[in-house]
Amino acid sequence: MASVATWDRSASSPYLQEQSGKEKVKWNFASLAERGEYFSEKPPTPLLDTIDYPIHMKNLSTKELKQLADEPRSDVIFNVSKTGGHLGSSLGVIELTVAIHYVFNAPQDRILWDVGHQSYPHKILTGRRNMMPTLRQTDGLCGFTKRSESNYDCFGAGHSSTTISAGLGMAVGRDLQGRKNHVVAVIGDGAMIAGQAYEAMNNAGYLDSDMIVILNDNKQVSLPTANLDGPIPPVGALSSALSRLQSNRPLRELREVAKGVTKQIGGSMHELAAKVDEYARGLISGSGSTLFEELGLYYIGPVDGHNIDDLTAILKEVKSTKTTGPVSIHVVTEKGRGYSYAEKAADKYHGVAKFDPATGKQFKSSTPTQAYTTYFAEALIAEAEQDNIIVAIHAAMGGGTGLNLFDRRFPTRCFDVGIAEQHAVTFAAGLACEGLKPFCAIYSSFLQRAYDQVVHDVDLQKLPVRFAMDRAGLVGADGPTHCGAFDITYMACLPNMVVMAPADEAELFHMVATAAAIDDRPSCFRYPRGNGIGVELPPGNKGIPLEIGKGRILLEGERVALLGYGTAVQSCMTAAALMEPHGLQLTVADARFCKPLDQGLIRRLANSHEVLITVEEGAVGGFAAHVAQFMALDGLLDGKLKWRPLVLPDRYIDHGSPADQLMEAGLTSHHIAATVFNILGKAREALQIMS
Amino acid sequence: MCSSYAAVAQPLHRTGESLPFPFFGSSTRTSVARPPQFVSFQIGPRGAARASLIETVEEPAARTFYELLGVPETGTLLEIKQAYKQLARKYHPDVSLPDRVEEHTRRFIRVQEAYETLSDPKRRELYDRDMAKGVHLAFTSRRRGKFDEELQMANKSEWKSRWQSQLSGLKKRSMQKETPDDDNNLTWGARMRRERNK
Numbered sequence: 001m002a003s004v005a006t007w008d009r010s011a012s013s014p015y016l017q018e019q020s021g022k023e024k025v026k027w028n029f030a031s032l033a034e035r036g037e038y039f040s041e042k043p044p045t046p047l048l049d050t051i052d053y054p055i056h057m058k059n060l061s062t063k064e065l066k067q068l069a070d071e072p073r074s075d076v077i078f079n080v081s082k083t084g085g086h087l088g089s090s091l092g093v094i095e096l097t098v099a100i101h102y103v104f105n106a107p108q109d110r111i112l113w114d115v116g117h118q119s120y121p122h123k124i125l126t127g128r129r130n131m132m133p134t135l136r137q138t139d140g141l142c143g144f145t146k147r148s149e150s151n152y153d154c155f156g157a158g159h160s161s162t163t164i165s166a167g168l169g170m171a172v173g174r175d176l177q178g179r180k181n182h183v184v185a186v187i188g189d190g191a192m193i194a195g196q197a198y199e200a201m202n203n204a205g206y207l208d209s210d211m212i213v214i215l216n217d218n219k220q221v222s223l224p225t226a227n228l229d230g231p232i233p234p235v236g237a238l239s240s241a242l243s244r245l246q247s248n249r250p251l252r253e254l255r256e257v258a259k260g261v262t263k264q265i266g267g268s269m270h271e272l273a274a275k276v277d278e279y280a281r282g283l284i285s286g287s288g289s290t291l292f293e294e295l296g297l298y299y300i301g302p303v304d305g306h307n308i309d310d311l312t313a314i315l316k317e318v319k320s321t322k323t324t325g326p327v328s329i330h331v332v333t334e335k336g337r338g339y340s341y342a343e344k345a346a347d348k349y350h351g352v353a354k355f356d357p358a359t360g361k362q363f364k365s366s367t368p369t370q371a372y373t374t375y376f377a378e379a380l381i382a383e384a385e386q387d388n389i390i391v392a393i394h395a396a397m398g399g400g401t402g403l404n405l406f407d408r409r410f411p412t413r414c415f416d417v418g419i420a421e422q423h424a425v426t427f428a429a430g431l432a433c434e435g436l437k438p439f440c441a442i443y444s445s446f447l448q449r450a451y452d453q454v455v456h457d458v459d460l461q462k463l464p465v466r467f468a469m470d471r472a473g474l475v476g477a478d479g480p481t482h483c484g485a486f487d488i489t490y491m492a493c494l495p496n497m498v499v500m501a502p503a504d505e506a507e508l509f510h511m512v513a514t515a516a517a518i519d520d521r522p523s524c525f526r527y528p529r530g531n532g533i534g535v536e537l538p539p540g541n542k543g544i545p546l547e548i549g550k551g552r553i554l555l556e557g558e559r560v561a562l563l564g565y566g567t568a569v570q571s572c573m574t575a576a577a578l579m580e581p582h583g584l585q586l587t588v589a590d591a592r593f594c595k596p597l598d599q600g601l602i603r604r605l606a607n608s609h610e611v612l613i614t615v616e617e618g619a620v621g622g623f624a625a626h627v628a629q630f631m632a633l634d635g636l637l638d639g640k641l642k643w644r645p646l647v648l649p650d651r652y653i654d655h656g657s658p659a660d661q662l663m664e665a666g667l668t669s670h671h672i673a674a675t676v677f678n679i680l681g682k683a684r685e686a687l688q689i690m691s
Numbered sequence: 692m693c694s695s696y697a698a699v700a701q702p703l704h705r706t707g708e709s710l711p712f713p714f715f716g717s718s719t720r721t722s723v724a725r726p727p728q729f730v731s732f733q734i735g736p737r738g739a740a741r742a743s744l745i746e747t748v749e750e751p752a753a754r755t756f757y758e759l760l761g762v763p764e765t766g767t768l769l770e771i772k773q774a775y776k777q778l779a780r781k782y783h784p785d786v787s788l789p790d791r792v793e794e795h796t797r798r799f800i801r802v803q804e805a806y807e808t809l810s811d812p813k814r815r816e817l818y819d820r821d822m823a824k825g826v827h828l829a830f831t832s833r834r835r836g837k838f839d840e841e842l843q844m845a846n847k848s849e850w851k852s853r854w855q856s857q858l859s860g861l862k863k864r865s866m867q868k869e870t871p872d873d874d875n876n877l878t879w880g881a882r883m884r885r886e887r888n889k
Binding site (some may be wrong): 172175176178206207208209210298299300301302303304310314317318321322323324325327 | 847850851853854857858860861862864865868869878879880881883884887
C-alpha cells in the first residue's frame with residue numbers, strides 16, 4: 001500500500017502565487033461530499049495529490065485506483081465552476097482517462113482526444129493540475145488539447161472527428177520507424193457521425209496497423225444546449241445502430257443454444273462448441289457488430305465506461321496482445337456523470353459559465369441586449385412566418401446557432417444533420433434545387449471543412465443557399481480552433497456569392513431579410529460571438545431587405561475616412577469619438593457588402609479624403625483585398641490617397657478574453673485611432689492614445 | 692437464413708451466469724413459485740438476430756403496458772384513459788379489501804405507470820420503440836427521461852461476458868495475424884511487422 005504523501009499545493013504552487021490580483025483558489029478540506037451533494041468547498045483528494053504525471057499512478061493497487069477514479073471528478077467540477085468551460089464531457093470520461101493513463105505510458109504511448117473538450121482530467125493527470133484555474137483564460141491553459149502546451153497532448157483538436165486519422169498517421173509513422181509504442185484515439189459518438197471518421201477507419205482497416213480506437217458513446221450526438229424542452233433522442237441512424245449493439249442479447253442466447261446442441265450431439269464438445277461459437281459470432285457479426293468489423297476494426301464492447309476495473313482489464317488485455325491490428329473498444333459513458341445537476345440537465349452541462357458547485361446554478365451576467373445568435377434566430381423565425389419555404393439546417397449545433405428556437409417554432413422545417421458540415425451544405429443545395437430557401441447556420445470556422453461543397457455544389461451551380469456564419473472573427477476563450485478569421489477571404493473570392501456583414505443587430509435583421517430575398521445566387525453573412533449594442537430593432541423582428549451592393553455613411557467628416565466591414569464598424573465609431581477632442585472629424589462608413597462592393601461609396605471616399613482606412617475582423621485577403629483590387633483597377637490609387645487596410649495579423653491569436661484578443665490583434669478602437677494619428681504625422685498623439 | 696428458434700430457457704441470473712440448459716433436465720435453481728421467463732429468439736431475414744426478454748411478474752398475462760391496461764397496441768388515448776380509470780377504481784388501495792391491499796397497491800402502481808407512459812405521446816413512442824427492439828421493460832421507472840437507461844441497466848450484466856469472449860477472440864486474431872498464411876497477400880501492417888521482426 002503506497003504511502004499517501006500530501007503536499008500543500010495551494011501554498012507552494014508558483015502559478016497561484018503569481019496571480020496576486022486575481023482570486024486565489026483555496027482548497028479547504030471539508031468532509032468528503034456524499035455522492036450527489038456538493039459543498040461549496042472542494043473535498044479532499046488525497047490520492048490525486050500524489051499524482052503529477054501518469055507514471056505516479058503505476059504503483060496503485062486496484063482499490064486505490066477505484067478511489068482515485070473519483071478524485072479528478074471533484075477537481076474538474078470545482079475548477080470549471082470558477083473558470084467556466086466544458087463540464088459534462090469531462091465528467092463522463094474520468095474513469096476512462098484514469099484507466100488509460102494507468103495502463104498506457106504516455107507520452108511514449110500516444111493518447112489522442114477527439115475535439116479535446118473532454119481532456120480536462122487528462123490535463124489534470126499530466127502535470128497541469130495546478131494550472132487548471134487558468135483554464136481558457138489569456139496566457140492560461142487551452143480548453144482543448146494543444147501540442148505546444150505539453151508533450152502529453154499528442155494532437156491539437158477543437159474540431160471533431162480528426163483523431164482516428166491522426167492516430168493512424170502516428171501508428172504508421174511508428175511502424176515506419178520501427179518503434180513499439182501504442183496509439184490510442186478516443187472519439188465520441190457525436191464525432192463518429194462525420195465522414196472523416198469513416199475515411200480513417202476504412203484506411204485503418206486496410207493498412208492493418210496496430211492502434212486502438214475508443215468509441216466514447218454517451219448518446220449525445222447533438223448539442224442541445226440552451227433553450228430546450230427536454231432531452232432529444234440522438235440524431236441519425238448511427239445512434240440506433242450503436243444502441244442495438246448495446247442491447248444485442250442474442251449472442252449469448254445463441255451460444256447457449258449452440259452449447260446445448262453440442263452436448264446433445266456429443267463428441268468432442270470443446271472443439272465443436274468452439275467451432276459453433278466462431279460460426280455464431282460470425283453469424284451475428286455479419287449483421288450486428290457491425291460497421292466497425294466491416295471496416296476492419298476488431299470490435300470489443302459495449303463496456304461500462306464508469307467501471308474502472310472493467311476498463312483497466314480490457315485495456316491491459318489489448319495492450320498485452322502483441323499483434324492486434326486496429327481495435328475498436330465501445331465504451332458507454334454518461335455525460336455529466338457524478339454531478340447530479342449535470343446528469344439531470346438537458347444539455348448535460350456541456351458548456352457552462354462559472355457556477356456554484358453546491359447548487360449547480362450558473363452565474364450568467366444579465367445584459368441589456370441579447371446575443372447575435374438569438375437575434376439571428378428571431379429574425380429567421382420572423383422571415384419563416386411569412387414565407388413557408390424557408391428551412392434551416394445546422395450541424396449538431398442547435399443551441400450554438402440559435403436554431404433550437406427555430407426548431408421549437410417550426411419543427412418540420414429545421415434539420416439537424418449531426419456533425420456533418422459537408423453533408424449539410426450539399427443537402428442545402430439539394431433543397432435549393434427544389435425551390436426551397438435553405439439557411440445553413442454553421443460557424444465560420446466549422447464551415448471550413450465544407451468549403452469544397454460551398455464552391456462546387458453551391459456557388460458553381462449558383463444555387464440560392466444562404467449561409468449564416470456565426471462566431472465570425474475572434475471568439476474569446478475557445479481560441480484559434482474556433483476563430484472565424486478566414487470566412488471573408490474564402491467566401492468573397494467565389495464568383496457568385498453575395499457576401500455581407502451586419503454592423504449591429506438591427507442590420508442583422510435586415511440582412512437575414514436580404515438573404516431571404518436573394519433567390520438567384522448564393523449569399524452569406526457573418527456575425528460575431530457576443531451581444532448586440534442596443535440599437536432599436538425593426539418592428540415585429542422583421543427586417544427590410546437592403547439594396548444589394550450599397551453601403552452607408554454613418555458619420556460625415558473630412559480628411560480621414562474609416563470604412564468598416566461588419567461589427568468592426570463599432571470600433572470605427574468609437575475611434576472617431578476618440579479623435580474628436582483632438583479636433584479631427586472622421587468619416588465613418590459601413591460597407592455592408594464585401595461582394596458586390598459599393599463602388600460608388602469607395603470612389604466618393606477615395607476622392608474626397610486624404611486617408612482611407614478599412615477595418616475588418618478577418619484575415620488578409622478579405623474585404624481590404626477586394627477594396628484594394630477595385631481601387632487599383634479604378635485608378636483611385638494613382639493619386640495622393642493614403643490607403644491602409646487593418647486586418648487580423650498573420651498569426652493565430654491564442655485563447656483569452658475577447659478584449660485581450662482584440663488588443664493582441666491590434667484592432668481595438670485605440671489601435672485605429674493610433675493608426676490615423678501615425679498617418680497624419682502625429683506620432684505623439686498616437687503613443688498617447690495607445691497607453 | 693430465415694429460421695426461427697424458440698427456446699425456453701431458465702431464468703437468467705442477474706450476474707449473467709448461464710444456467711444449465713433445460714434439455715438435460717438438470718436441477719434448476721429457481722423456486723417453483725416464479726414462472727419461467729421466456730427467451731424467444733429469431734433470426735430475421737437479414738440475419739439480424741433478435742431476442743425478446745419478457746419479464747413476467749405475478750400475473751403472467753401482463754407482459755406489456757398495453758396488456759396490463761387491456762388495450763390494443765393501436766389503442767387511442769381515450770381507450771387508454773377509460774381502461775385506466777376502470778383499473779384504478781378496481782385496484783385503488785382505498786377501495787380494496789384489507790387483505791388484498793398490498794397486492795392491489797402494487798397493481799395500482801403498475802397501472803398508474805402504464806397510464807403515465809402510454810398517455811404521454813413522447814413516452815409512448817419511446818416505449819413502443821423499445822418493444823419493437825424486443826426488450827420489454829415493464830414497470831421500470833422512466834422518470835429521468837433517459838430513454839435507454841433501463842436498457843443499459845438490463846444489459847450491463849451481459850456486457851462483461853460478451854467483452855470477455857471478445858478479448859479471447861482478439862487473442863486468436865492476434866495469433867492469426869502473426870502467422871499469415873498467404874505470403875503474397877500481406878496487408879501493409881503485416882509487411883511492416885515482418886520487417887520489424889527480421
